[in-house]
Amino acid sequence: MAKELQTVAYLFASILFILSLSGLASQTTAKRGVLYGIAGMIIAVVATVFGQEVQGHIFILTAILIASVIGVVLARKVEMTAMPQLVAILHSFVGLAAVLVGIGSYLDHAEFSSNAAQTIHFVEVYVGMFIGAVTFTGSIVAWGKLEGKIASKPWNFNGLKTLNLTVFIFISILGILFCSQGIMPGGLIIGMMSFLSCFLGVSLVMAIGGGDMPVVVSMLNSYSGWAAAAAGFMLSNDLLIVTGALVGSSGAILSIHMCEAMNRSFLSVIFASSAAKPQSGLKVAIEGEVTAVDHETVVANLKMAKSVVIVPGYGMAVAKAQYPIYQLTQLLRDQGKQVRFAIHPVAGRLPGHMNVLLAEANVPYDIVCDMNEINQDITTTDLVMVLGANDVVNPSAQHDPSSSIFGMPVIEAWKAKQVVVMKRSMNAGYSGEDNPLFYKPNVSMLYGDAKLSVEQLNIIYNR
Amino acid sequence: MKIGIPSEATPNEKRVAGTPLTVERLRKQGFEVCIESNAGIRAGYTNDNYIAAGAEVLDSVQDLYGQSDIILKVKEPTLAEVDQMKPNTVLICYLRPAQNELLLERLNNQYVSAFAVDAIPRITRAQKMDVLSSMANVAGYRAVIESAFHFGRFLNGQITAAGKVEPAKVLVIGAGVAGLAAIGAANSLGAIVRAFDTRKEVAEQITSMGAQFLTVDINEDGATSTGYSKQMSEEFIKAEMQLFLEQAKEVDIVITTAQIPGRQAPRLWLDYHVAAMKAGSVIVDLAAETGGNCQLTRNGEVYTTDNGVTILGKVNQLPRQASQLYGTNLCNLLDDLGKADQFKIDMQDLIVSQAMVTHQGKINWPPPPIAVTQTITNTKETPRTDNQHVQEKKEALEASKKLKSTLVSLVFMAALLFIVGQTAPQEFIQHFTVFVLAVFVGWQVIHNVSHALHTPLMAVTNAISGIIVIGGLLQTKNEINHLLTYLSFTAILVASINIVGGFVVSYRMLKMFKK
Numbered sequence: 004m005a006k007e008l009q010t011v012a013y014l015f016a017s018i019l020f021i022l023s024l025s026g027l028a029s030q031t032t033a034k035r036g037v038l039y040g041i042a043g044m045i046i047a048v049v050a051t052v053f054g055q056e057v058q059g060h061i062f063i064l065t066a067i068l069i070a071s072v073i074g075v076v077l078a079r080k081v082e083m084t085a086m087p088q089l090v091a092i093l094h095s096f097v098g099l100a101a102v103l104v105g106i107g108s109y110l111d112h113a114e115f116s117s118n119a120a121q122t123i124h125f126v127e128v129y130v131g132m133f134i135g136a137v138t139f140t141g142s143i144v145a146w147g148k149l150e151g152k153i154a155s156k157p158w159n160f161n162g163l164k165t166l167n168l169t170v171f172i173f174i175s176i177l178g179i180l181f182c183s184q185g186i187m188p189g190g191l192i193i194g195m196m197s198f199l200s201c202f203l204g205v206s207l208v209m210a211i212g213g214g215d216m217p218v219v220v221s222m223l224n225s226y227s228g229w230a231a232a233a234a235g236f237m238l239s240n241d242l243l244i245v246t247g248a249l250v251g252s253s254g255a256i257l258s259i260h261m262c263e264a265m266n267r268s269f270l271s272v273i274f275a276s277s278a279a280k281p282q283s284g285l286k287v288a289i290e291g292e293v294t295a296v297d298h299e300t301v302v303a304n305l306k307m308a309k310s311v312v313i314v315p316g317y318g319m320a321v322a323k324a325q326y327p328i329y330q331l332t333q334l335l336r337d338q339g340k341q342v343r344f345a346i347h348p349v350a351g352r353l354p355g356h357m358n359v360l361l362a363e364a365n366v367p368y369d370i371v372c373d374m375n376e377i378n379q380d381i382t383t384t385d386l387v388m389v390l391g392a393n394d395v396v397n398p399s400a401q402h403d404p405s406s407s408i409f410g411m412p413v414i415e416a417w418k419a420k421q422v423v424v425m426k427r428s429m430n431a432g433y434s435g436e437d438n439p440l441f442y443k444p445n446v447s448m449l450y451g452d453a454k455l456s457v458e459q460l461n462i463i464y465n466r
Numbered sequence: 467m468k469i470g471i472p473s474e475a476t477p478n479e480k481r482v483a484g485t486p487l488t489v490e491r492l493r494k495q496g497f498e499v500c501i502e503s504n505a506g507i508r509a510g511y512t513n514d515n516y517i518a519a520g521a522e523v524l525d526s527v528q529d530l531y532g533q534s535d536i537i538l539k540v541k542e543p544t545l546a547e548v549d550q551m552k553p554n555t556v557l558i559c560y561l562r563p564a565q566n567e568l569l570l571e572r573l574n575n576q577y578v579s580a581f582a583v584d585a586i587p588r589i590t591r592a593q594k595m596d597v598l599s600s601m602a603n604v605a606g607y608r609a610v611i612e613s614a615f616h617f618g619r620f621l622n623g624q625i626t627a628a629g630k631v632e633p634a635k636v637l638v639i640g641a642g643v644a645g646l647a648a649i650g651a652a653n654s655l656g657a658i659v660r661a662f663d664t665r666k667e668v669a670e671q672i673t674s675m676g677a678q679f680l681t682v683d684i685n686e687d688g689a690t691s692t693g694y695s696k697q698m699s700e701e702f703i704k705a706e707m708q709l710f711l712e713q714a715k716e717v718d719i720v721i722t723t724a725q726i727p728g729r730q731a732p733r734l735w736l737d738y739h740v741a742a743m744k745a746g747s748v749i750v751d752l753a754a755e756t757g758g759n760c761q762l763t764r765n766g767e768v769y770t771t772d773n774g775v776t777i778l779g780k781v782n783q784l785p786r787q788a789s790q791l792y793g794t795n796l797c798n799l800l801d802d803l804g805k806a807d808q809f810k811i812d813m814q815d816l817i818v819s820q821a822m823v824t825h826q827g828k829i830n831w832p833p834p835p836i837a838v839t840q841t842i843t844n845t846k847e848t849p850r851t852d853n854q855h856v857q858e859k860k861e862a863l864e865a866s867k868k869l870k871s872t873l874v875s876l877v878f879m880a881a882l883l884f885i886v887g888q889t890a891p892q893e894f895i896q897h898f899t900v901f902v903l904a905v906f907v908g909w910q911v912i913h914n915v916s917h918a919l920h921t922p923l924m925a926v927t928n929a930i931s932g933i934i935v936i937g938g939l940l941q942t943k944n945e946i947n948h949l950l951t952y953l954s955f956t957a958i959l960v961a962s963i964n965i966v967g968g969f970v971v972s973y974r975m976l977k978m979f980k981k
Binding site: 020023024025027028029030033036040041043044047048052056059063065067070073075079081083089090093094097099101103104107108111119120221224228230231234235236237239240242244247248249250251253254255261341356358359363 | 674889890891893894897901902904906907908911912913915916919920921922923924925926927928929930931932933934935937939940941943944945946949950951954955957958959960961962964965966967968969970971972973974975976977978
């Protein structure tokens, strides 16, 4: 394929990628968005493979075939609840690929036209490999935490920040040595750098608690984009640059949006200083008693209620309670009751996690509302069912300046006429904060596994 | 301060601006109350009732006007009545200021502060004094009761030993307060209720009251910032007429409530609609006073057409109930004006500035415009309160801060670009340009993605970031034993897993999203 033809094919692929991302902005066009993305990818790969400089077609074909089989199997087999893990591990693949491409690009480069060109090339290789390596190990740690193989508690000690900073400075010094050439063998330097970057990836993500995982995953997504863009600079490939930059910046803005929703500063999350730091001010004492109820009472309340709001959280995902809760929703809706789901922007372990799970259970998306829509008329709601959520309904966020989540927008469940909290135990949520909601007079607790509890409710309701 | 309640001069006006209950409340607010003898008699309240509630009953209306600082009335005063008012009297009643220019002038000459209850803005804070809603509520209810009276059958469906009775079908046009009240009343009597409104947002309210929402297949929303509906396009009206014609053949009772403030009521039910209706059907036209929604309505009359359709151009006001509601609205209003002790007319107040049509020798009509902000998802109006001003100022301050930080970063960026331009080779700069532009595009494209789609979006961007496969493709060598072949083989492998896996999984997720 002629060079010119390849360039326009790349241009077309870039357009498709942009359309793909913008298509994903709303439900109605989202599927189309995915198709655009697939088309763009196919065009890009085909245009590259048939380019003049490409060799070893047989290896390429083999690799793609094997990968396609693995990819399809992986993506089909995975449970919707395990979606965050899959996305995280896929990010690590991009990181790994970026490192490998970086090494290749270092070993196999064209003649440089000038000294400046050479330096720039080395900077590109170095930066690309650095981002790639951080993404690689960071994503693996994120995967481990989401999968539960690594404790989700933030791994933190006093000198951690200093250590990270030292490592980063060391990497930068190595980078200067690498670009100036000759003082040390380049291969050794990039070896050391890869190792240090891998360490940095681990320590950065290890220090972030489970509650902030959505932001981390989205941040790693952004990193993988920047890694691709860096690879594009090394190889002078505009398509890589454009696509990498698209992914990188969209991932970054997504993370920022999420941080806003959690009332967290973006920098404090990515630099792992997000561990709860108690602020000055007196802790507001929790008053009242916890009232436990049984399933019969909850059903009686449900029967009397005209409007019901369900607030799902990670507990629902863990227990896979989305199916029985939808059955319950249908039962209620058949009797003309208004049932809505209230989704907090950071409920679950991935942004939009709850929406995906509810969609899996066929819950129509027009009864799935976001926090603000629900908060507007929460006071006229008869019954709020909190299903495995905790921090997102914690009134401390509004009333207790000493709380670590103070200032985070929450679903104001306590303002409803009645609240039932379905929970396994009185344990605290991810933030580790006690929840005064449970002690309010209009709130009662239904202990037990979310799924079994809801199934029980369905049985009693049908009686 | 003394409040005076005269009887209504208009012969068919049966309501009164105060009932014994509201008089009691006015007294608690610190007012003295006097009422014209027999003012409440048509609403079912006797002089004795008022005396028991603590009001002074005056035989002469001149005395009443002479003594009172505040006059509460229902209908607008006649010119003769205005002449009896002393200067600086506060008059609170219906004034229809848009149609009554002459009256406003007279009131102004008399130096009366006239408060038009029908000009109270429809904001949340004013709901407790919204007499239009109270009266519409009564009218809607009464429309159903009277139509049931004129309709010769049951409203609900029954299966009896004497045979099966079909439920009556009721069509309500216009789902304002009156319409919704009518839907509720008809529904509770067991009729099948359908309702039509040009404002799409009321669909939910209609269904919540138990009616079926009818609509035409043209995407045009009649909602306006005033909460009333606007006039629709010709195409829309044509489709609407067609829909009504189909309904006319089916329904037994039609209740029309469509009104546009300050204008003639829209003609919605035309002669051919009436002609298409079954004999024995009933039409209640609640807009009869402003010209009628039905072409054949005769204002203030009840008659039966040649094809046996009864058309009601008036409904009973339910004066006892309506007076109570109206009086309570006025009490709430006086609460807002500071009761007797701190009675104050504050022209800065939003409600006062809109409804006080004459004050201290000035005519304040039409009032200063307000924008009633409407949330998209919710039909409730958001109040535009006084602290919105503060909010706006804050926003302006923030905007200027933002501008500053944007300027600073622009200067910084320019400096950075200058350095790059000085040192880097041409080729790099080209790539760099592409890079920066792509960053901006990514930023803009993602800005307003809905929360629900974050996970699929991430899966797709993840798949797209697998584009790094191209790096591997470009580096593969023909020789199998070349180090680069190994490296790039692995790179292609993992990147492609990412691409395929990412796309498949996002497609899987999106397939599940359904309405």
